[in-house]
Amino acid sequence: MEFFERFAIPHPSPAIYASMVAIAVVSIGIVVGLTYFKKWGYLWREWLTTVDHKKIGIMYLISALLMLFRGGADAIMMRAQLATPDAKLLDAQHYNEIFTTHGVVMIMFMAMPFIFAFMNLIVPLQIGARDVAFPRLNALSFWLFFVGAMLFNISFVIGGSPDAGWTSYFPLAGNDFSESVGTNYYMLALQISGIGSLMTGINMCTTILKMRAPGMTLMKMPMFTWSAFIANIIIVFAFPVLTIALLMGTTDRLFGTHFFATTNGGMDMLWANFFWIWGHPEVYILILPAFGIYSEIISTFSRRNLYGYKSMVASMVLISLLSFLVWTHHFFTMGQGALTNSIFSITTMAIAVPTGVKIFNWLFTMWKGKIRFTVPMLYSVAFIPLFTIGGVTGVMLAMSAADYQYHNTMFLVAHFHNTIIPGVVFAMLAGLTYYWPKFFGFMLNEKIGKSTFWLLTVGFVLAFFPMYITGLDGQARRMYTYSEATGFGPLNMVSFVGAALMAIGFVTIVYNVYYSYKNSPRNIGSDPWDARSLEWATHTPVPEYNFARIPQISSSETFWDSKKNGHQLFKGELKEIHMPNNSGVPFIMGVIFFIAGFSFVFALWVPAVIALIGILVCLALRSFEQDHGRHISVEEIKETEAKIGGAK
Amino acid sequence: MKELFPAKQVMGFVFSLILTAVALLVYFTDMSFHMGMTILLVTAFIQAFLQLVVFMHAGESEDGKSIYTNILYGIIIAVVTVFGSLLILIWDM
Numbered sequence: 190m191e192f193f194e195r196f197a198i199p200h201p202s203p204a205i206y207a208s209m210v211a212i213a214v215v216s217i218g219i220v221v222g223l224t225y226f227k228k229w230g231y232l233w234r235e236w237l238t239t240v241d242h243k244k245i246g247i248m249y250l251i252s253a254l255l256m257l258f259r260g261g262a263d264a265i266m267m268r269a270q271l272a273t274p275d276a277k278l279l280d281a282q283h284y285n286e287i288f289t290t291h292g293v294v295m296i297m298f299m300a301m302p303f304i305f306a307f308m309n310l311i312v313p314l315q316i317g318a319r320d321v322a323f324p325r326l327n328a329l330s331f332w333l334f335f336v337g338a339m340l341f342n343i344s345f346v347i348g349g350s351p352d353a354g355w356t357s358y359f360p361l362a363g364n365d366f367s368e369s370v371g372t373n374y375y376m377l378a379l380q381i382s383g384i385g386s387l388m389t390g391i392n393m394c395t396t397i398l399k400m401r402a403p404g405m406t407l408m409k410m411p412m413f414t415w416s417a418f419i420a421n422i423i424i425v426f427a428f429p430v431l432t433i434a435l436l437m438g439t440t441d442r443l444f445g446t447h448f449f450a451t452t453n454g455g456m457d458m459l460w461a462n463f464f465w466i467w468g469h470p471e472v473y474i475l476i477l478p479a480f481g482i483y484s485e486i487i488s489t490f491s492r493r494n495l496y497g498y499k500s501m502v503a504s505m506v507l508i509s510l511l512s513f514l515v516w517t518h519h520f521f522t523m524g525q526g527a528l529t530n531s532i533f534s535i536t537t538m539a540i541a542v543p544t545g546v547k548i549f550n551w552l553f554t555m556w557k558g559k560i561r562f563t564v565p566m567l568y569s570v571a572f573i574p575l576f577t578i579g580g581v582t583g584v585m586l587a588m589s590a591a592d593y594q595y596h597n598t599m600f601l602v603a604h605f606h607n608t609i610i611p612g613v614v615f616a617m618l619a620g621l622t623y624y625w626p627k628f629f630g631f632m633l634n635e636k637i638g639k640s641t642f643w644l645l646t647v648g649f650v651l652a653f654f655p656m657y658i659t660g661l662d663g664q665a666r667r668m669y670t671y672s673e674a675t676g677f678g679p680l681n682m683v684s685f686v687g688a689a690l691m692a693i694g695f696v697t698i699v700y701n702v703y704y705s706y707k708n709s710p711r712n713i714g715s716d717p718w719d720a721r722s723l724e725w726a727t728h729t730p731v732p733e734y735n736f737a738r739i740p741q742i743s744s745s746e747t748f749w750d751s752k753k754n755g756h757q758l759f760k761g762e763l764k765e766i767h768m769p770n771n772s773g774v775p776f777i778m779g780v781i782f783f784i785a786g787f788s789f790v791f792a793l794w795v796p797a798v799i800a801l802i803g804i805l806v807c808l809a810l811r812s813f814e815q816d817h818g819r820h821i822s823v824e825e826i827k828e829t830e831a832k833i834g835g836a837k
Numbered sequence: 838m839k840e841l842f843p844a845k846q847v848m849g850f851v852f853s854l855i856l857t858a859v860a861l862l863v864y865f866t867d868m869s870f871h872m873g874m875t876i877l878l879v880t881a882f883i884q885a886f887l888q889l890v891v892f893m894h895a896g897e898s899e900d901g902k903s904i905y906t907n908i909l910y911g912i913i914i915a916v917v918t919v920f921g922s923l924l925i926l927i928w929d930m
Contacts, residue, residue, distance in 0.1 A: 398900070398903065422910075426910070426911065426914050430918070456926065458926055459922075459926065462922050462925060462926060466918055466921075466922070510910075510913075513914050513917055513918070514917060514921075516921070517921070517925055523925075524930060525924075525925045525926075525929050525930055526929040526930070528929050529924055529925055529929040532924075
């Protein structure tokens with residue numbers, strides 16, 4: 190019995206027991222359902238072993254939406270607790286756990302898979318490729334992310350959630366002050382999914398550099414591909430820092446090293462330093478693909494080519510460099526001197542310049558355009574002013590002397606939500622609506638989509654703008670309650686109302702998917718938005734080989750050229766297509782990684798070592814495996830093409 | 838015959854042996870810690886660059902330019918990270 194005590198929750202509550210029951214019921218339900226409908230084989234063949242970038246993208250998408258609701262539940266609990274002074278809904282410990290998991294889930298397990306979903310779905314189509322450069326590595330990336338997310342999510346029912354904040358600063362995150370295994374979960378789950386992200390970064394860079402269709406020079410790539418390229422370069426350079434920092438943190442917690450301890454030559458501030466050397470570029474990893482999606486949408490629905498293509502590219506390249514030069518602005522108050530703070534203040538303000546260039550480019554794209562206010566366009570139009578407000582408050586925070594006033598107040602919380610929600614979340618929802626017909630064969634309902642948009646926008650403004658005021662008045666972040674005398678009560682209630690509106694908004698998305706699945710027409714053709722770039726040139730639904738013939742590229746809007754200027758996209762005869770084989774190894778490796786991670790969390794060395802050996806065995810097997818892929822014959826291609834809308 | 842003789846590789850091999858010998862001197866002779874570290878760092882970086890160019894054929898393929906751009910970018914990020922951390926945590930603390 191003593192063995193099992195370690196798995197107990199150190200700080201249980203009825204809500205957690207209810208979650209345990211719910212998780213058990215849902216898991217049993219899934220297993221029973223799959224068995225009853227005889228779907229195990231289908232699941233294994235079509236999804237678990239797939240190496241198709243489109244299916245992997247869809248799995249990323251589903252995971253991201255699930256995690257959005259997980260993180261959203263955390264958010265609504267926090268806002269409910271803070272809605273009134275001296276509330277008793279959550280105690281301090283639960284509040285700590287909830288803001289920690291909210292941050293980690295939303296950044297690592299919602300926003301990251303969301304951008305990976307779009308990179309997987311769109312990039313190969315936009316560059317006229319048949320898959321990514323390393324399809325099996327791509328599957329492994331997904332499964333590592335997925336088991337990382339699952340490992341993190343079981344923490345609140347087995348052993349206790351991390352409670353040291355999503356930044357997990359030492360010495361608070363050390364064994365002395367975080368005794369539960371929660372922070373072990375943090376270290377291991379982020380490590381596993383971080384390895385997956387790093388592999389995606391290498392995979393996408395290679396894909397974009399090496400697999401573009403003939404005629405597509407770098408400066409003829411569609412803007413989303415450019416943004417994905419830059420984001421992946423940042424991933425390749427930033428994530429190793431996180432990997433090492435997490436490794437050092439793990440050894441501190443599990444093996445008694447003193448990297449981040451305050452004694453024996455350790456340096457606790459080194460963690461904050463490493464964390465933000467990764468963490469600031471991470472912000473741009475998220476926002477750049479979002480900018481790319483906005484660029485595609487704004488140009489499509491303004492019926493104009495993107496204004497200032499070259500300056501867009503140049504500003505992203507500049508951002509990718511500057512993003513590595515600003516990390517200290519996350520801890521201006523840590524105690525370094527005025528010289529350092531001044532240097533990093535200036536670099537931080539400098540980043541506003543290329544970002545401003547992009548804002549003006551979008552405005553000029555819309556200028557004199559024939560704007561259609563569809564749902565994706567609404568998100569994009571709302572993004573520009575809202576994100577600009579977030580950017581301006583960012584410049585306020587960038588002034589290191591003034592930052593002493595705002596540091597770790599609600600003003601900061603308002604600022605980064607003000608950039609991430611209109612910046613990233615709106616982009617993801619806009620992209621979801623925009624690309625939905627390409628991958629699912631029907632449009633999402635516009636009317637419901639518009640009410641979602643208004644609920645989210647109004648909810649967002651109500652939820653976060655009051656925080657600017659309470660923050661300036663001195664309400665600290667991460668405080669689980671406040672007294673009535675502070676006067677923060679009414680504005681926090683407004684925030685709660687806003688958060689509730691946003692929650693309703695997210696539920697309407699689910700309803701929209703259900704409603705549109707039932708009611709939307711299926712004969713929408715392959716180009717329902719009258720779009721401009723190459724991903725719309727192939728059929729809907731996209732065949733597994735993407736393009737029967739590899740397209741010939743003339744410009745960054747080559748599909749528009751083919752529609753309006755008579756450019757011939759597909760030339761020549763059909764040829765045999767070489768495709769990669771499916772493989773179960775990535776999924777199995779994912780499972781082994783999960784076992785390894787779980788064993789490390791609880792310091793169960795025997796299964797941990799066995800699992801690590803299992804990983805090495807998988808790697809060795811892959812090295813000796815002979816797999817040359819398979820070929821799709823010309824007859825098969827003709828058959829498929831005829832079935833899904835005739836050969837073009 | 839001249840085209841068949843891999844002069845570049847042989848020279849590279851000899852040079853990398855010399856670099857290794859110089860690095861070994863740090864162990865076999867009695868010198869100050871700073872002196873030894875300087876020699877090790879300098880020889881290590883030259884060695885790495887030599888391996889990359891001569892034996893891993895960076896710059897010989899058509900995307901040689903992007904390989905060097907990539908390396909330069911990596912070096913810039915590494916230098917900024919290391920010296921930025923030193924500035925924050927030691928020199929200006």
